[in-house]
Amino acid sequence: xxxxxxxxxxxxxxxxxxxxxxxxxxxxxxxxxxxxxxxxxxxxxxxxxxxxxxxxxxxxxxxxxxxxxxxxxxxxxxxxxxxxxxxxxxxxxxxxxxxxxxxxxxxxxxxxxxxxxxxxxxxxxxxxxxxxxxxxxxxxxxxxxxxxxxxxxxxxxxxxxxxxxxxxxxxxxxxxxxxxxxxxxxxxxxxxxxxxxxxxxxxxxxxxxxxxxxxxxxxxxxxxxxxxxxxxxxxxxxxxxxxxxxxxxxxxxxxxxxxxxxxxxxxxxxxxxxxxxxxxxxxxxxxxxxxxx
Amino acid sequence: xxxxxxxxxxxxxxxxxxxxxxxxxxxxxxxxxxxxxxxxxxxxxxxxxxxxxxxxxxxxxxxxxxxxxxxxxxxxxxxxxxxxxxxxxxxxxxxxxxxxxxxxxxxxxxxxxxxxxxxxxxxxxxxxxxxxxxxxxxxxxxxxxxxxxxxxxxxxxxxxxxxxxxxxxxxxxxxxxxxxxxxxxxxxxxxxxxxxxxxxxxxxxxxxxxxxxxxxxxxxxxxxxxxxxxxxxxxxxxxxxxxxxxxxxxxxxxxxxxxxxxxxxxxxxxxxxxxxxxxxxxxxxxxxxxxxxxxxxxxxxxxxxxxxxxxxxxxxxxxxxxxxxxxxx
Numbered sequence: 001x002x003x004x005x006x007x008x009x010x011x012x013x014x015x016x017x018x019x020x021x022x023x024x025x026x027x028x029x030x031x032x033x034x035x036x037x038x039x040x041x042x043x044x045x046x047x048x049x050x051x052x053x054x055x056x057x058x059x060x061x062x063x064x065x066x067x068x069x070x071x072x073x074x075x076x077x078x079x080x081x082x083x084x085x086x087x088x089x090x091x092x093x094x095x096x097x098x099x100x101x102x103x104x105x106x107x108x109x110x111x112x113x114x115x116x117x118x119x120x121x122x123x124x125x126x127x128x129x130x131x132x133x134x135x136x137x138x139x140x141x142x143x144x145x146x147x148x149x150x151x152x153x154x155x156x157x158x159x160x161x162x163x164x165x166x167x168x169x170x171x172x173x174x175x176x177x178x179x180x181x182x183x184x185x186x187x188x189x190x191x192x193x194x195x196x197x198x199x200x201x202x203x204x205x206x207x208x209x210x211x212x213x214x215x216x217x218x219x220x221x222x223x224x225x226x227x228x229x230x231x232x233x234x235x236x237x238x239x240x241x242x243x244x245x246x247x248x249x250x251x252x253x254x255x256x257x258x259x260x261x262x263x264x265x266x267x268x269x270x271x272x273x274x275x276x277x278x279x280x281x282x283x284x285x286x287x288x289x290x291x292x293x
Numbered sequence: 294x295x296x297x298x299x300x301x302x303x304x305x306x307x308x309x310x311x312x313x314x315x316x317x318x319x320x321x322x323x324x325x326x327x328x329x330x331x332x333x334x335x336x337x338x339x340x341x342x343x344x345x346x347x348x349x350x351x352x353x354x355x356x357x358x359x360x361x362x363x364x365x366x367x368x369x370x371x372x373x374x375x376x377x378x379x380x381x382x383x384x385x386x387x388x389x390x391x392x393x394x395x396x397x398x399x400x401x402x403x404x405x406x407x408x409x410x411x412x413x414x415x416x417x418x419x420x421x422x423x424x425x426x427x428x429x430x431x432x433x434x435x436x437x438x439x440x441x442x443x444x445x446x447x448x449x450x451x452x453x454x455x456x457x458x459x460x461x462x463x464x465x466x467x468x469x470x471x472x473x474x475x476x477x478x479x480x481x482x483x484x485x486x487x488x489x490x491x492x493x494x495x496x497x498x499x500x501x502x503x504x505x506x507x508x509x510x511x512x513x514x515x516x517x518x519x520x521x522x523x524x525x526x527x528x529x530x531x532x533x534x535x536x537x538x539x540x541x542x543x544x545x546x547x548x549x550x551x552x553x554x555x556x557x558x559x560x561x562x563x564x565x566x567x568x569x570x571x572x573x574x575x576x577x578x579x580x581x582x583x584x585x586x587x588x589x590x591x592x593x594x595x596x597x598x599x600x601x602x603x604x605x606x607x608x609x610x611x612x613x614x615x616x617x618x619x620x621x622x
Binding site for chain 1: 334355356358360361363365366367368369370371372373374375376377378379381396397400401404405406
């Protein structure tokens with residue numbers, strides 16, 4: 001929530017690197033799963049689970065926690081990794097991803113793992129759920145004023161997901177309701193399963209789309225911790241509108257041969273590729289930086 | 294011959310029996326549930342008048358959410374509200390909710406185990422002149438197939454009110470099915486109602502068959518039973534309002550006693566209430582069965598009365614089905 005100093009940034013970069021390594025190890029062990037988006041969002045997840053979120057990993061049901069809704073459930077390897085590394089469950093459990101009876105289902109199932117706010121996978125419904133949470137919270141005060149203990153509700157979404165009509169049902173309604181505590185974060189990595197987003201179903205101008213529906217929109221480099229943190233802080237000062245943060249990320253970020261390759265959207269690395277990826281991540285140490293720095 | 298324990302409307306068999314639409318019962322039940330529990334909230338997709346959600350929203354405007362024509366988002370917004378402790382009721386025409394938003398209901402409500410209640414109004418062919426696009430005759434099938442979903446099809450406006458209140462009190466997803474037209478009031482305030490407990494409305498001592506019905510078609514079943522009685526055929530009538538979890542004990546007992554079953558519903562025969570009864574009986578007590586309902590067709594325009602006849606769900610059709618099933622005993 002607060003300002004990030006250089007020491008903290010360095011720490012976050014190292015954590016994000018560990019999370020990326022976990023993602024590679026999990027996907028290798030599972031033999032299936034989504035590589036590109038999971039790696040691309042590692043920095044955003046790290047920023048949230050290790051700095052921004054008001055949460056208690058040892059008490060996942062704490063009523064006053066912020067809510068983080070993952071709408072594009074297929075990037076759950078990075079969610080699970082961030083949860084494990086921040087103390088929700090043992091890091092070793094990450095290797096059970098996608099296995100029979102694992103709490104780490106291929107797409108998140110709320111009931112199986114404490115700390116998950118919802119079950120997701122079918123795209124397009126997370127923002128509606130986040131909006132529902134915001135509306136329910138507002139009803140705590142009969143006059144609709146800000147509750148005594150406002151909780152921030154974050155909805156992480158994919159960019160391809162905005163193809164779904166339901167997203168725009170929620171976007172339109174949030175424009176009317178103006179929930180101050182609803183903050184969306186779109187992973188603008190420009191890929192979806194079948195190819196580049198602008199080839200499949202052009203999304204741009206995405207900023208103007210959200211603005212025209214009454215949202216405050218911020219665009220950031222999703223690999224720059226200062227920008228991620230600043231954007232959330234800015235969003236919290238916008239009281240008359242919901243905020244959408246469009247986080248520009250590189251799919252597969254941190255693993256050279258996966259970066260910007262849409263073919264890595266929905267597949268895991270094989271053993272050889274995983275070793276190469278892990279080697280690259282280990283030798284990079286905490287040196288993963290945003291492209292725009 | 295009517296079961297006295299059911300405390301049915303004394304005017305039930307009269308020509309001038311009182312009538313009211315089931316959805317009216319929903320609106321009144323919702324208001325009552327809202328008065329009893331401040332966590333009850335209502336969402337509606339631009340049909341507050343037709344679904345009678347307006348009865349609630351006028352009294353509790355701060356607990357009402359207008360969704361516009363967005364049934365998919367409505368299901369998921371309700372899921373989010375339930376996650377924060379609310380008891381959301383979502384309402385639209387059954388064709389759109391649970392029709393259009395089936396996946397959102399499955400994933401964000403049932404898979405998520407959210408405490409959301411889904412009210413589908415204007416179900417069945419008796420919607421009338423609006424035609425087949427608006428006549429949901431698949432909704433029982435698509436809701437009962439989802440794990441965790443409770444499916445209730447009340448028979449009249451009074452039972453609709455009771456079902457709505459009962460749904461608010463239980464935890465878990467519930468689908469409540471309502472019809473558009475005013476239909477006969479069969480039950481009274483004193484009639485027993487419990488989700489998951491079928492009511493034997495007509496109980497001759499030695500029934501030759503049992504008609505298992507749900508929704509306003511229970512009335513047609515009772516009228517058919519009366520006419521058959523005059524022809525010397527005695528049948529019992531079971532109001533099987535809870536399709537899931539079905540009252541298997543009562544269904545099996547009444548089928549065993551009668552030895553033949555006719556199911557009646559304003560819904561596709563494939564996958565509907567009758568199919569659910571057949572699933573129970575095939576396993577526990579197979580008896581000859583006939584299924585009265587929509588036979589794998591879409592609805593169309595007409596008056597409600599014309600359509601019930603056109604689709605073969607009228608009193609005469611039920612009588613024919615009983616006679617047919619008796620031949621197979």
